[in-house]
Amino acid sequence: MYEVINEELGIKACGLADLTAEQVNHFLGLWEDGARIGTLTVFFENETGDLVLNKDNEMYDTYRELAEIYMGASSDRREEIWENCPVPQMKETIRVMENCLKFRRTEKELFRARKNYIACEPSYAILSEIRKKYDLAGAVSVAFRYGIMQGKRMERAKKKRQSVIA
Incomplete structure (x- = not known):
C-alpha cells in the first residue's frame, strides 16, 4: 500500500517490498543490464498519475523534498531546478517527475475531450x-x-x- 505524502501534488511513497514482481520487471527492463531495483528513486503510476517515491532509497528525504518543490513549481522554476541540478542521477529523477506532469496534463485534456461530445x-x-x-x-x-x-x-x-x- 502506498503512503500519501502530499495529496494535493499527487505524491506518494512505498517501500521496495510494496512493489509487485511485474513492476520490478518493468523497471529493470527499462534500465541497463546489471541494474539493481534498490537504486529506484521514483516512478509514476499510469492509472492514477501519482508520483511514487521509494522510501527504501538512501536519499529518500532529499528526493521527497525535491518532489514537493518540483511538482508544485511553475514551469520557469522547474527549468531553473533542471539547469542547476548537480547530480546526473538526480536529473533522471527530475525527468520522471516532468514526465509525470506531462502525463497529468495530457490526461486532463483527454478527459475534457471525452466529455465534450458532438451535439451538432x-x-x-x-x-x-x-x-x-x-x-x-x-x-x-x-x-x-x-x-x-x-x-x-x-x-x-x-x-x-x-x-x-x-
Whole structure:
C-alpha cells in the first residue's frame, strides 16, 4: 500500500517490498543490464498519475523534498531546478517527475475531450465521413483540423454577436 505524502501534488511513497514482481520487471527492463531495483528513486503510476517515491532509497528525504518543490513549481522554476541540478542521477529523477506532469496534463485534456461530445448533426455527419474516407492516422489529423476550424468559426460568431450588442 502506498503512503500519501502530499495529496494535493499527487505524491506518494512505498517501500521496495510494496512493489509487485511485474513492476520490478518493468523497471529493470527499462534500465541497463546489471541494474539493481534498490537504486529506484521514483516512478509514476499510469492509472492514477501519482508520483511514487521509494522510501527504501538512501536519499529518500532529499528526493521527497525535491518532489514537493518540483511538482508544485511553475514551469520557469522547474527549468531553473533542471539547469542547476548537480547530480546526473538526480536529473533522471527530475525527468520522471516532468514526465509525470506531462502525463497529468495530457490526461486532463483527454478527459475534457471525452466529455465534450458532438451535439451538432452536421458536424457529426462530417466526422462520420472522415472516418469512412481515411485510415486511422489520417482521420485523426483531419478531424483535429476540422475541430480547430469549427472552434475558429464559433469564436468569430461570438465576436460578431458581441459587436452587434455593443
